[in-house]
Amino acid sequence: MKNYVFGVDIGGTTVKLGLFDTQGNVLDKWEIPTRTEDNGSHILPDIAESIREKTKLIDRDSIAGVGVGAPGPIDGDGVVHRAVNLGWGTFSIKDTLEDLLNLPVMAGNDANVAALGEMWMGGGQGCRDLIMVTLGTGVGGGIIVKGKMLTGFTGAGGEIGHMHVEDREEETCNCGNKGCLEQYSSATGITRLANRLLASCDRDSVLRQGEVSAKTVFDAVKARDPLAVEVAEKFGKYLGDTLASIACVVNPETIVIGGGVSKAGEVLIDFIRPNYEKNVFCGSREVKFSLATLGNDAGIYGAAKLVLDMESV
Secondary structure: OOOEEEEEEEOOOEEEEEEEEOOOOEEEEEEEEOOOHHHHOOHHHHHHHHHHHHHOOOOHHHEEEEEEEEOOOEOOOOEEEEEHHHOEEEEEHHHHHHHHHOOOEEEEEHHHHHHHHHHHHOOOOOOOOEEEEEEOOOEEEEEEEOOEEOOOOOOOOOOHHHOEOOOOOOOEOOOOOEOEOHHHHOHHHHHHHHHHHHHHOOOOOHHHHOOOOHHHHHHHHHOOOHHHHHHHHHHHHHHHHHHHHHHHHHOOOEEEEEOHHHHHOOHHHHHHHHHHHHHOOHHHOOOEEEEOOOHHHHHHHHHHHHHHHHHHO
16 A cells, blocks of 8 residues: 655755655755756656655655756756756656656646645645745745646746737846746745836835835735835736736636745735736636645645655556
8 A cells, every 4th residue: 555655846956855644744855056067867766765765764665756856948858958956958847757766756846746746735725726926035836626737738838927928128138038927926036026116216215225026015015005006006917917818828717826926915916806806807817826735845846746646657
């Protein structure tokens, strides 16, 4: 009988790992450094060694497998199609880690996997059709349809942050394009919007008194600073309009907002929802908005769920 599953979330600095039972209870979690030198060749062997240490304490025959979330496009066969931050080219995460561990392995894009985790045990619990958008340094996204991740042909499905939303943008996004959602709705994007507005006028604002960041912007919004509210309105229009467009295609039951910016709380949704409802097709207007609840653990939960879904097929 399979009683255990491992979930792995590979980040640019650390790898988060979790041991779960098949009901979704986390029994242990820990981190190891992400060694990106030598084109990331140490990452999967380090993960395998860390998991082998844990398997000494449990019966290997009771392990359902290992799920992995990693940055970059990862297709349904577990093949990553370049992960620049890790130094990886194109290869099979699934096959490589299975050879190292002699256990079943499933792999997916980290944002898609986090969305799966929030659907399973987080802000989208009980829903099988959802959009998750993660607002951090960049904007990540995951789309779940009928309980399954939407990955696309090369695993690039759900790249919400790189949807084109502004023709007049002159600065280049990290992806090489201009006018991506990430340039306006990420933490750095909100800061950019605020600094541009501050530079364009001489209106009084608490934002002129110190460092400008996404946190200070929304702290000022809560204090009803008019200039900060204008920044939040711009942010909400870009994100709300984009989510309305996505909803017209996938018809979600729930939209989950996560990432560091989501720590601002429900005030975010107050600026996103009106723009969403104004522009979305009527069939998706009654969507539920919720904040992510798993925080940095969403990836390991979703990775574990990948394996359990494989087991149930």
